[in-house]
Amino acid sequence: MSSGEFDSGTGELGARQQEVTRPLLRLFLNYGRPEASWLGVGLLASVGAHTATLVTPLILGTTIDAVFTGQSPYRLPLVPTAWLPVEQSAQFWLSVTLIGASLGVTASLTWVRGVAMNVFAYKVLHEIRIDAYERLQRLDMSFFDDIQTGEIMSVLNNDTSNLERFLDNALSQTVRILAIVVGISVVLFHTNAQLAVVTLVVVPFLVGFTWWFMRVVEPRYATLRSKIGKLNTQIENGISGIELVKTANTATRENRQMEGVSHGLFEARVDVSKLAFLYRPGMKLLTGAALLTTFIIGGIWVFSGPPPGFSGELSVGEFVVFILLVQQLTAPLAQLSNIVDWYENARASGKRICGLFDVPVRIHESTDPVSLKAADGRVEYEDVSFAYEADERILDSISFTAEPGETIALVGPTGAGKSTVAKLLLRLYDADEGSVRIDGHDVQNVRLGDLRESVGYVSQGTVLFDGTVAENIRYGQFDASDEAVREAARAAEAHTFIEALSSGYDTRVGEQGVKLSGGQRQRIALARVILQDADIILLDEATASVDTKTEALIQRSLDRVTTDRTTVVIAHRLSTIKDADTILALDNGRIVERGSHEELLAEDGLYANLWRVQAGETDSLPNEFLEQASKSSLSNT
Numbered sequence: 001m002s003s004g005e006f007d008s009g010t011g012e013l014g015a016r017q018q019e020v021t022r023p024l025l026r027l028f029l030n031y032g033r034p035e036a037s038w039l040g041v042g043l044l045a046s047v048g049a050h051t052a053t054l055v056t057p058l059i060l061g062t063t064i065d066a067v068f069t070g071q072s073p074y075r076l077p078l079v080p081t082a083w084l085p086v087e088q089s090a091q092f093w094l095s096v097t098l099i100g101a102s103l104g105v106t107a108s109l110t111w112v113r114g115v116a117m118n119v120f121a122y123k124v125l126h127e128i129r130i131d132a133y134e135r136l137q138r139l140d141m142s143f144f145d146d147i148q149t150g151e152i153m154s155v156l157n158n159d160t161s162n163l164e165r166f167l168d169n170a171l172s173q174t175v176r177i178l179a180i181v182v183g184i185s186v187v188l189f190h191t192n193a194q195l196a197v198v199t200l201v202v203v204p205f206l207v208g209f210t211w212w213f214m215r216v217v218e219p220r221y222a223t224l225r226s227k228i229g230k231l232n233t234q235i236e237n238g239i240s241g242i243e244l245v246k247t248a249n250t251a252t253r254e255n256r257q258m259e260g261v262s263h264g265l266f267e268a269r270v271d272v273s274k275l276a277f278l279y280r281p282g283m284k285l286l287t288g289a290a291l292l293t294t295f296i297i298g299g300i301w302v303f304s305g306p307p308p309g310f311s312g313e314l315s316v317g318e319f320v321v322f323i324l325l326v327q328q329l330t331a332p333l334a335q336l337s338n339i340v341d342w343y344e345n346a347r348a349s350g351k352r353i354c355g356l357f358d359v360p361v362r363i364h365e366s367t368d369p370v371s372l373k374a375a376d377g378r379v380e381y382e383d384v385s386f387a388y389e390a391d392e393r394i395l396d397s398i399s400f401t402a403e404p405g406e407t408i409a410l411v412g413p414t415g416a417g418k419s420t421v422a423k424l425l426l427r428l429y430d431a432d433e434g435s436v437r438i439d440g441h442d443v444q445n446v447r448l449g450d451l452r453e454s455v456g457y458v459s460q461g462t463v464l465f466d467g468t469v470a471e472n473i474r475y476g477q478f479d480a481s482d483e484a485v486r487e488a489a490r491a492a493e494a495h496t497f498i499e500a501l502s503s504g505y506d507t508r509v510g511e512q513g514v515k516l517s518g519g520q521r522q523r524i525a526l527a528r529v530i531l532q533d534a535d536i537i538l539l540d541e542a543t544a545s546v547d548t549k550t551e552a553l554i555q556r557s558l559d560r561v562t563t564d565r566t567t568v569v570i571a572h573r574l575s576t577i578k579d580a581d582t583i584l585a586l587d588n589g590r591i592v593e594r595g596s597h598e599e600l601l602a603e604d605g606l607y608a609n610l611w612r613v614q615a616g617e618t619d620s621l622p623n624e625f626l627e628q629a630s631k632s633s634l635s636n637t
């Protein structure tokens with residue numbers, strides 16, 4: 001059991017989650033209403049099942065009085081006396097049959113309740129999960145920049161599970177408690193109103209005790225949750241950074257930290273347990289007191305007539321009904337704290353889920369998007385400025401044009417903004433000022449699907465999924481034939497090494513492609529883009545992780561692939577871009593030089609200095625360049 005203190009996420013998601021009001025009502029209206037018939041059936045079956053359980057004690061009471069003690073005639077509620085048998089043995093067997101039937105009805109309705117409530121919960125969760133996932137896919141990259149993967153996983157997994165517990169259990173348990181308390185009260189009052197008051201006086205105490213328990217235990221649960229969070233972080237960091245832990249020889253320190261964190265969790269759990277184990281015995285004690293009081297007063301009543309303050313008759317059968325029903329009160333009421341707990345958890349989870357739905361989608365599809373099938377490939381940036389964080393301008397008035405088929409190279413020191421320029425073309429982010437155009441259309445007006453199909457992108461950090469080599473190359477072009485996949489791999493100089501892998505194209509690459517070298521991963525990513533056959537190609541350090549020999553090979557195939565396509569290449573190794581039609585040297589978010597390799601060498605500025613570095617002519621570098629380089633590497637650490 002854990003309580004649902006609201007732990008919101010970080011960044012924009014956290015802010016949105018804090019603002020959510022009435023999350024469960026909102027989720028119910030959006031997702032529960034269409035499935036309300038399952039809920040209705042489940043709740044009705046729950047009421048029916050618990051009403052049926054009341055039949056047994058009632059019939060037992062009547063049978064004892066009519067058949068065994070002969071204290072009163074054989075009567076059944078809602079059944080005309082004329083229909084009932086007069087012979088005692090027939091009455092006995094009728095009672096047996098009715099008790100058997102009520103047990104059967106209870107079992108069947110419990111099954112119906114279980115299935116209906118489960119289907120209701122699973123359907124609602126299914127809808128929420130796919131909507132949340134779809135929403136995630138539409139959010140822009142700045143959302144993902146601010147969030148940890150674990151947080152999103154937790155919303156999609158833990159929070160939906162919390163909701164499931166609430167939808168599945170809490171609703172039907174609440175109805176069950178109501179049905180039982182109301183049903184038992186009706187039967188007891190019907191049997192003997194005076195004794196019923198004595199017996200039921202315990203109910204408000206049970207509710208009050210539960211309320212007290214929840215209040216006292218809540219802060220301890222808050223501590224427990226934070227200890228669990230710390231443990232998860234410790235495990236996550238330790239495992240994801242396992243290579244660093246090993247190479248930095250910090251395993252002992254990590255183990256000690258784990259021990260500390262785990263011990264903290266142990267203490268918090270014991271703290272909670274001490275109190276949690278008070279609850280059930282406390283509830284049992286209270287209902288036990290009610291049972292004992294009923295037993296004393298009822299017993300005296302049966303033996304020697306009404307005790308002082310009471311009047312009328314109490315038969316043995318009626319007494320038995322009381323004793324049986326008081327015991328039935330305990331179990332459902334002991335669920336009260338679970339219900340409050342499920343509710344609190346579900347509310348907190350509902351807030352986290354609704355918060356995710358409330359994060360605005362900033363990269364919108366235009367309302368009247370332009371189609372970009374078979375683009376010519378003219379790429380223009382006009383006065384483009386951009387900041388990831390407000391007030392921190394990363395790109396400043398970037399303007400350039402790449403005519404169809406041309407190759408434009410972006411070079412410059414680390415952190416100059418080269419990758420950012422590339423990301424704006426794909427609308428991973430939108431420019432704050434100015435416009436990025438393809439074939440004269442602002443990318444913000446182009447159909448997003450067309451845009452991303454028209455631009456083939458090999459990013460700096462190669463992204464591979466845990467699948468086979470062939471699946472990774474085919475990703476995005478799922479209909480491509482095996483031969484086309486091989487052809488693309490050949491063009492990316494990947495075919496030979498793929499064939500040498502244990503299962504060739506069917507070799508699994510591992511999570512993030514861990515089973516391949518950096519250069520192999522890059523070549524698979526290149527093959528993927530070659531297979532995409534896009535009109536515009538964006539290569540961000542696409543050959544950075546390969547050796548010079550492979551680079552020369554890839555360069556040869558890239559030259560083939562990019563001849564008649566517009567290409568934007570970002571590269572630190574200037575030898576790979578010296579033949580570009582135009583080279584743009586970026587520094588601090590501004591284009592400081594532009595021209596061909598020869599022109600820029602002649603200009604003897606930033607590019608010429610970068611070139612000297614790579615030619616190993618560091619002695620001839622001006623001092624300002626070295627100072628500048630040291631500053632920019634510092635600002636990017």
Ligand SMILES: Nc1ncnc2c1ncn2[C@@H]1O[C@H](COP(=O)(O)OP(=O)(O)OP(=O)(O)O)[C@@H](O)[C@H]1O
Binds near residue numbers: 388394419
């Ligand atoms: N997602 C982000 N959120 C905030 N700032 C970012 C983000 N991505 C990059 N930056 C910052 O923007 C600046 C430009 O980054 P960018 O990746 O475009 O540089 P780059 O020229 O491609 O560098 P490199 O050659 O090292 O890849 C850097 O100062 C970087 O810290």
